[in-house]
Amino acid sequence: MTEVSSRVLAINPGSTSTKVGVFRRNVAHGSAECDWTQTIRHSDAELEHFRGWSALSQADFRAGVIRNALQQVGYPLDGFAAFAGRGGLLPPMECGTYEVNDEMVEELRAARRGEHASNLGAVLAVTFAREIGVRAYIVDPVTVDEWQPCARFSGLPQITRSPIGHALNIKAVARRFARDQQRSYAALRLIVIHLGSGITVSAHCGGRMIDQNTPEEGPFGPDRSGWLPVRELIKLCFSGRYNEKQLDRLVFGEGGLYAYLETRDLQEIEHRADAGDADATAVYDAMIYKIAKEAGAMGAVLEGRVDAVVLTGGMAHSERLVSRLRGYVEWIAPVTVYPGEDELLALAEGVFRVLDGEEEPKVFHPGHAERKGREVLVLGLE
Ligand SMILES: Nc1ncnc2c1ncn2[C@@H]1O[C@H](COP(=O)(O)OP(=O)(O)O)[C@@H](O)[C@H]1O
Numbered sequence: 435m436t437e438v439s440s441r442v443l444a445i446n447p448g449s450t451s452t453k454v455g456v457f458r459r460n461v462a463h464g465s466a467e468c469d470w471t472q473t474i475r476h477s478d479a480e481l482e483h484f485r486g487w488s489a490l491s492q493a494d495f496r497a498g499v500i501r502n503a504l505q506q507v508g509y510p511l512d513g514f515a516a517f518a519g520r521g522g523l524l525p526p527m528e529c530g531t532y533e534v535n536d537e538m539v540e541e542l543r544a545a546r547r548g549e550h551a552s553n554l555g556a557v558l559a560v561t562f563a564r565e566i567g568v569r570a571y572i573v574d575p576v577t578v579d580e581w582q583p584c585a586r587f588s589g590l591p592q593i594t595r596s597p598i599g600h601a602l603n604i605k606a607v608a609r610r611f612a613r614d615q616q617r618s619y620a621a622l623r624l625i626v627i628h629l630g631s632g633i634t635v636s637a638h639c640g641g642r643m644i645d646q647n648t649p650e651e652g653p654f655g656p657d658r659s660g661w662l663p664v665r666e667l668i669k670l671c672f673s674g675r676y677n678e679k680q681l682d683r684l685v686f687g688e689g690g691l692y693a694y695l696e697t698r699d700l701q702e703i704e705h706r707a708d709a710g711d712a713d714a715t716a717v718y719d720a721m722i723y724k725i726a727k728e729a730g731a732m733g734a735v736l737e738g739r740v741d742a743v744v745l746t747g748g749m750a751h752s753e754r755l756v757s758r759l760r761g762y763v764e765w766i767a768p769v770t771v772y773p774g775e776d777e778l779l780a781l782a783e784g785v786f787r788v789l790d791g792e793e794e795p796k797v798f799h800p801g802h803a804e805r806k807g808r809e810v811l812v813l814g815l816e
């Protein structure tokens with residue numbers, strides 16, 4: 435295989451969008467620079483066709499829209515040195531850049547860990563890569579596992595906790611914070627909070643994410659319920675009101691802000707609160723309260739010795755939310771905010787580290803694929 439240019443195409447498939455970006459290595463600055471990026475939105479009508487099917491059933495459709503977008507802006511497929519896709523629900527694995535291999539594709543096809551749009555990332559990247567004879571990679575997949583052993587206990591031997599979350603953005607933001615402070619990530623003790631459609635509150639120590647809430651835990655977010663009182667949940671499961679898929683959808687995709695207020699849009703909720711909507715105010719306040727509670731838990735995980743609380747993700751754009759959250763958590767450590775997410779850049783940088791020989795790509799082994807009694811999740815696909 436030959437690396438034909440220094441351009442990398444990064445692909446981040448979300449439940450209702452496909453984000454793509456073309457990146458180039460800026461050798462002088464040692465960084466990846468974005469030449470072009472686009473968020474391709476998929477309407478309900480377009481996705482309706484795939485309702486009830488696996489994430490990978492959308493592969494041809496998503497590949498088609500990416501090809502069209504590239505054609506429109508004039509980037510030929512064979513002009514890329516490599517392709518990077520968001521890493522999906524694979525078995526728990528070390529962080530890093532992994533070359534996409536057949537075993538990984540097979541694992542995603544089997545969806546043993548569940549369905550989520552991120553499962554498409556590796557498959558799209560390798561489809562394009564094989565067409566032109568270059569390599570495809572994933573970087574810091576959603577199942578990055580750096581947890582300490584005690585974090586794995588759920589409280590029931592039948593259920594083992596294991597990590598799922600926004601590792602790609604969280605690890606990139608943790609490294610960025612360290613760079614900005616001219617410190618080594620490994621020397622910092624951090625709480626990094628991703629405030630997106632899903633919320634991940636994570637504890638970092640020694641350059642590792644040693645614990646975090648998973649999508650089934652933690653605060654409620656724009657459309658996820660987070661922690662639920664477990665015996666009440668059992669009653670709901672056996673109430674006859676919902677089947678398994680409906681319940682799954684209720685907690686992941688139609689929970690949280692959406693369940694209470696019928697919108698996932700934080701700005702709309704802020705406008706409603708400003709206009710005197712008491713429900714909007716109460717739910718908004720409760721979400722922030724629960725995020726702060728989880729941050730406190732991670733402060734305890736770090737034994738109260740925390741260098742910084744770092745906020746990131748779409749909701750970190752809201753000055754009101756940040757200021758309220760700051761009020762709750764500033765006693766833990768100073769708060770730094772990196773609003774939004776730059777997952778495409780994080781993907782490209784991970785691939786450039788490999789192309790430039792700074793890092794060896796890791797190899798995915800089917801041995802990672804052992805299932806440890808974890809229920810299969812269907813995350814936000816329908
Ligand atoms: N500029 C903004 N101000 C306030 N809230 C925002 C802003 N941009 C996005 N959000 C909110 O952030 C949430 C989605 O975060 P985002 O990181 O975009 O999610 P995703 O995980 O889907 O990429 C939504 O509730 C959205 O309304």
Ligand SMILES: CCCC(=O)OP(=O)(O)O
Pocket residue numbers: 448449550552576598599600630631632649813814
């Ligand atoms: C699958 C865990 C990560 C996650 O929740 O991602 P999104 O917020 O992009 O759905």
